[in-house]
């Protein structure tokens with residue numbers, strides 16, 4: 001059973017019991033319905049209390065059943081709610097801790113609701129591209145009024161129970177020192193004889209000018225919802241709480257719109273991202289009882305672009321951090337940069353002056369390696385040069401205390417070689433932050449051949465603590481994200497050679513939904529970074545072939561925004577990109593030099609070539625075991641590379657297009673110019689033949 005039944009005096013208490021948050025899965029619904037029936041049949045029982053065991057009243061639908069037929073098996077959530085609402089004896093929801101989604105909808109079907117203070121109340125379905133589908137859109141407006149209810153349904157954000165005291169949502173919100181269950185039982189006894197039983201469905205929706213208000217909301221939502229249909233559907237279903245002829249008709253409309261939303265690609269993408277984020281924290285093969293190492297103090301080597309941002313991450317999480325630099329000037333510059341970022345947050349009202357002082361107090365600069373020795377973790381962020389990394393890691397190996405984690409933020413060097421500079425390769429791991437490191441959500445956790453399981457688990461726990469999305473990658477050039485990006489950029493350059501201009505490529509992929517096209521992105525990051533990497537690659541592997549266009553750009557000093565010119569022109573100090581006549585001439589001249597006749601390239605081809613280049617390389621990464629699962633690749637692209645959320649990441653997008661169609665397109669490109677870049681990944685060929693999916 002996943003709900004318990006007990007009788008306290010004349011009150012039956014049904015306790016939902018399905019850890020961790022009492023999700024309303026089939027077993028819990030069955031037990032709760034049985035409990036209500038049993039209470040109705042027992043002449044000694046005069047009232048019923050429904051509450052939740054442990055850390056929640058109920059977090060809503062059981063996510064483990066989310067897409068399984070179990071969700072539609074009787075008793076469904078609708079049946080449970082109808083059973084409570086139509087019970088012959090009063091049903092009281094006793095709410096504490098977490099009451100969300102289906103949990104709140106169940107409470108709204110009860111005759112009375114009492115709550116402990118501090119409970120999180122929410123209808124978060126919109127965040128998964130859905131709407132509350134078990135009466136929430138019809139009942140919440142009847143207790144909170146149209147405006148407040150719509151706000152909660154459109155944002156999905158939790159509101160604390162105390163803030164809702166005095167509304168018709170709660171009959172009582174108790175004081176903090178009151179024990180909820182005895183208080184709820186006493187309340188149930190006090191109302192046991194009251195008839196008729198109050199029902200939320202019988203209440204009217206309060207608003208002085210519902211149609212005017214709804215018109216204004218429609219306009220606002222149209223402007224803000226972007227590609228997502230759910231917010232608009234939320235507005236229309238909540239509107240039905242006012243306009244539907246009957247309550248039942250409103251419920252029916254809600255049900256239809258809910259079912260429609262479950263079929264939209266946008267909702268599939270959001271649900272995929274939700275599960276992908278949770279899956280990313282799990283590593284098969286790591287013993288489940290592996291304990292993370294404690295991280296109470298940190299150190300960072302290098303206070304440049306990345307080192308400074310990484311140090312802020314630790315300080316923001318309350319972890320003291322020591323930053324080592326080569327000389328006072330570089331150290332002062334790094335620390336001043338950190339302070340400037342915090343001061344901008346204070347100016348914007350996002351941080352208090354006190355917090356700024358607290359965070360700066362956690363950050364110490366040093367020029368001496370000895371100051372790092374006692375840190376639990378050290379993250380190296382010096383120049384991207386194996387010789388420099390070797391010096392740093394040999395030094396760290398000599399002085400760091402035993403058990404300290406030695407991490408590198410390298411974006412392209414071999415983590416196994418770096419580990420081999422130490423006598424403790426089990427303690428070495430890659431922590432690949434993205435720029436700006438204090439903002440970007442993604443953290444690629446690069447597992448070396450000898451990285452210890454406890455070090456890996458510590459890195460995943462640290463990612464959570466730093467509020468990052470940690471994704472595990474094996475060792476290869478570029479890891480998951482940049483290895484795929486290389487193929488994407490190769491296509492971007494080929495498209496320029498064949499007839500496109502930077503702004504056309506950017507416009508096409510931004511219309512697909514990317515936050516920024518490849519050329520605007522390169523200008524922001526600095527075109528010189530890729531230039532250096534390409535030069536190194538050309539030395540390491542002389543047959544490495546790539547377009548010389550971006551090199552030519554760099555040879556002209558066009559490094560991007562920081563030099564006022566890159567793929568675009570920039571006004572001094574401004575970020576707005578203006579198409580550049582110089583670049584147009586350079587690109588056209590280059591096509592001429594290499595003997596390519598420029599053609600008009602349709603936007604659809606641009607999007608397919610860029611996105612399928614990611615997909616094909618992603619499939620190889622998956623097949624080689626560099627990524628543990630397709631959804632990890634999606635997480636990398638959603639959280640680190642601006643891939644459109646409503647498309648769910650490159651691998652889910654390919655699944656939704658259909659792998660046979662993706663493969664057919666890739667085979668077509670393989671017959672075109674520079675077709676050698678398009679060898680289909682064997683995994684893609686195999687899955688397409690079986691009509692399978694990467695995210696099966």
Ligand code: NAI
Pocket residue numbers: 301302303304305306307324325326330380381382383384385388391392409410411412432433434435525
């Ligand atoms: P940067 O050039 O801005 O900073 C490097 C800093 O390290 C400089 O301040 C330098 O004085 C210091 N440094 C060099 N050798 C040192 C030593 N022996 N001891 C102490 N300090 C030393 O470089 P950036 O961009 O911060 O990159 C650092 C690392 O992060 C590189 O491995 C890079 O590949 C990686 N990375 C860079 C990203 C980016 O977007 N810039 C993104 C992700 C990783």
